[in-house]
Amino acid sequence: QVHLVQSGAEVKKPGASVKVSCQASGYTFTDYYMHWLRQVPGQGLEWLGIINPSGGVTTYAQSFQARLTMTRDTSTSTVYMVLNSLGFEDTAVYYCARAAGLGANIFPNWGQGTLVSVSS
Amino acid sequence: DIVMTQSPDSLAVSLGERATITCKSNQSLLYSANNKNYLGWYQQKPGQPPKLLISWASSRESGVPARFSGSGSGTDFILTISSLQAEDVAVYYCQQYLNTPCTFGQGTKLEIK
Numbered sequence: 001q002v003h004l005v006q007s008g009a010e011v012k013k014p015g016a017s018v019k020v021s022c023q024a025s026g027y028t029f030t031d032y033y034m035h036w037l038r039q040v041p042g043q044g045l046e047w048l049g050i051i052n053p054s055g056g057v058t059t060y061a062q063s064f065q066a067r068l069t070m071t072r073d074t075s076t077s078t079v080y081m082v083l084n085s086l087g088f089e090d091t092a093v094y095y096c097a098r099a100a101g102l103g104a105n106i107f108p109n110w111g112q113g114t115l116v117s118v119s120s
Numbered sequence: 121d122i123v124m125t126q127s128p129d130s131l132a133v134s135l136g137e138r139a140t141i142t143c144k145s146n147q148s149l150l151y152s153a154n155n156k157n158y159l160g161w162y163q164q165k166p167g168q169p170p171k172l173l174i175s176w177a178s179s180r181e182s183g184v185p186a187r188f189s190g191s192g193s194g195t196d197f198i199l200t201i202s203s204l205q206a207e208d209v210a211v212y213y214c215q216q217y218l219n220t221p222c223t224f225g226q227g228t229k230l231e232i233k
Contacts, residue, residue, distance in 0.1 A: 106222075
């Protein structure tokens with residue numbers, strides 16, 4: 001059974017960075033791409049980027065390329081997302097989601113979400 | 121980026137009645153090499169991550185009740201709930217996964233009338 005467990009809620013000040021983790025279990029970690037998405041409270045879903053856990057290759061949404069980094073640790077089956085230069089507009093729930101398969105970037109498996117609050 | 125537009129934004133349906141949500145894309149989601157539509161539907165309840173209901177426009181995920189069905193091809197898609205149950209109250213999203221970035225509709229809030 002696929003299980004994705006994210007790190008806990010964070011409160012950050014404007015200009016700070018946040019690191020969110022997502023530990024996977026129940027499948028071969030390197031066989032499936034992992035995505036990060038976010039949802040501003042009361043709003044829709046926004047895709048942030050993707051990491052291939054096998055080689056660590058990443059692709060980021062254009063609007064986040066300058067301040068987003070995704071990494072992985074195959075020894076612990078964990079992916080990480082770091083977002084720099086936080087602004088109030090970055091207050092959102094951040095999700096990791098596992099792709100269904102190669103060439104199928106749809107998400108049958110999600111983490112529970114991590115609320116990142118940016119407040120002065 | 122592919123733009124996804126859902127309608128309506130909100131919908132109130134009586135218990136046991138049919139609910140229909142539409143999703144339109146600004147370019148075709150049908151990939152000719154495999155004749156598949158790269159369109160999915162999710163249900164999201166408050167405080168929970170989205171739950172995938174339908175992939176490939178019409179393929180119901182394991183465990184999803186048969187009252188949920190997806191149809192359509194190309195740029196126009198429909199999610200139908202044949203007989204609304206109380207537990208179906210949620211926000212529903214469509215998502216295209218033909219191109220990166222994958223993109224979502226704005227959501228449709230479904231309530232009981």
